[in-house]
Amino acid sequence: MPASPSTARAINDRLALRLLQQEGPLTAGQLKQLTGLSRPTVADLVERLTVSGLIEVVGESGEQRRGPNAKLYGIVAGRAHLAALDVRTEGVAVVVSDLLGHVLAEASVPIGGDTGTGPAVEQAVTLVERVAKEAGADRLHTVGIGAPGLIDPASGELRDSSGLPEWHRRLMTALRERFPGARVSVENETNLAAVAEQRDGAARDRDTFVLLWLGMGVGAAVVLDGAVRRGASGGAGEIGFMPLPGTEGLPSATDCDGGFHSLTGAAAVADLAARYGVTASPAAHEPLAAAFVREAVARVGAAPAADGFLDALADRVALGAAAVISVLDPGCLVLAGEIGRAGGDSLAARVQHRLARMSPLHTEVRPTSLGGGAVLRGALLRARDRAQEELFAPPQS
Structure with a gap:
């Protein structure tokens, strides 16, 4: 059954x-070429989108031809403003962007562990207002939050956890109250790191991979066929609880001690570094374990203790990674988090070498x-995706 005229227009x-989002400003002729639509159809859609305030003339093409240059059309970046938050146990970072994701302002604030729930929430919300x-x-259309912990798939809220500050869970409600009309949502921080790595980072050429987060805690994000998989309860990737040999005891439902x-x-990692005699002076805001790594x-090849420490750490990382790979066969593993970032190519190469010995499933480690x-x-x-999905949606008839 052919689409109705209104559906076809939408x-x-x-x-x-x-196309304007992906390619940037385009002329009507370029839109005709890229869409395969007729010239009158493109002219009609350009007029509709201009009248609706979604696109505007942003310049002229530099093509050398007779007559005036063709107009370049682009998405109206200021049609909506977006905020993104990275919420950690020790503070929060905020960026505000336009509809195209261009960062307009950003800032962060530390929040001490002895700060009460109310004052901590107020500090975070005030920072968003200032940025x-x-x-x-003047207003925020969409607010995206990245936070540690499990996200309830039914409510979309952070689940209660004894390991996280209470202000994390209160923050969403406070933002909705302070920014009425804004679409506020929260996602697990590791899942968001995987989204970024797939779009702009180490996994740009992969639609299936696992991101292994090595930081204060340990977690994983599972991306299969281009989509982040959260699991039935939102806990896919909670590998810190995974039982492994080499630990004392077993993890419990409330405590990952004894797991990965x-x-x-x-x-x-800090204890392991001390065992090998590795020392370091952390940079500002750098976790001590990351400084050791x-x-x-930096001393690989020059200090046997450094090589021994990295080899021992790679042994541990590979042990958990091998278990994940044997189940998912992702083909690619991205090492992220403060420790994964500090380890860089050196740690990644060591982990890949060990996985090649432990598993028949080829896995590139980056x-x-x-x-x-x-x-x-x-x-x-x-x-940005959520805002554009709403703003770019066809009007309801």
Whole structure:
């Protein structure tokens, strides 16, 4: 059954908007070439989208031809403003962007562990207000939050956890109250890091991979056929609880001690470094465990202790990674988080070498290429996607 004229127009409009998002400003002629639509159809959609305030003339093409240059059309970036938050146990970082994801302002604030729930929430919300004001945003259309912990798939809220500050869970409600009308959502930080790595980072050429987060805690994000898989309860990738040989005891439903976390979490890595005599001076805001790894990488080949420490760490990482690979066969593993980032190519190569011995399933191991901004970048990408899906949706008849 052929599409109705209104449906066909909506499909064409969304196609044109998607191309303008991906390719940047285009002329009507370029839109005709890329969409395969007729010249009158393209002229009609350009007029519709201009009248609706979704696109505007942003310049002229530089083509050498007779007559005036063709107009370049682009998405109205200021049609909506978006905010992204990276919420950690020790603070929060915020960016505000336009509809195209161009960052207009950003800032962060530390929040001490002894800060009460109310004051911590107020600090975070005030920071969002300040950054939005600096960005010139009168209102926020969409707010995306990245946070540690499990997301309830039914409610979309952070589940209660004894290991996380209470202000994390209160923050969503406070943002909705302070920014009425904004679409506020939260996603697990590791999942958002994977979104960023797939769009802009180490996994750009992969639609199936696993991101292994090595930081204060340990987690994983599973991306299969281009989609992040969250699991039935939102807990896919909670590999810190995975029982493994080499730990003392077994993890419990409320405590990951005895699981993979006991081998590769920040405290375990720091203890391992001390065992090999590796020392380091952390940079500002750098976890001590990451500083040990960074220093060891810098001294590879020059200090046997550094090589021994990295080899022992790779043994531990590979043990958990092999279990994940045997179930999912992702073909690619990205090492992220503060420790994965500090280990870089040196740790990734060691882990890949061990996996090749432990598993018949070929797996390429890559370090993150986005540094410490992966979670914030992923939150912004998700916020942009959601805003564009709504704003670019065809009007209801």
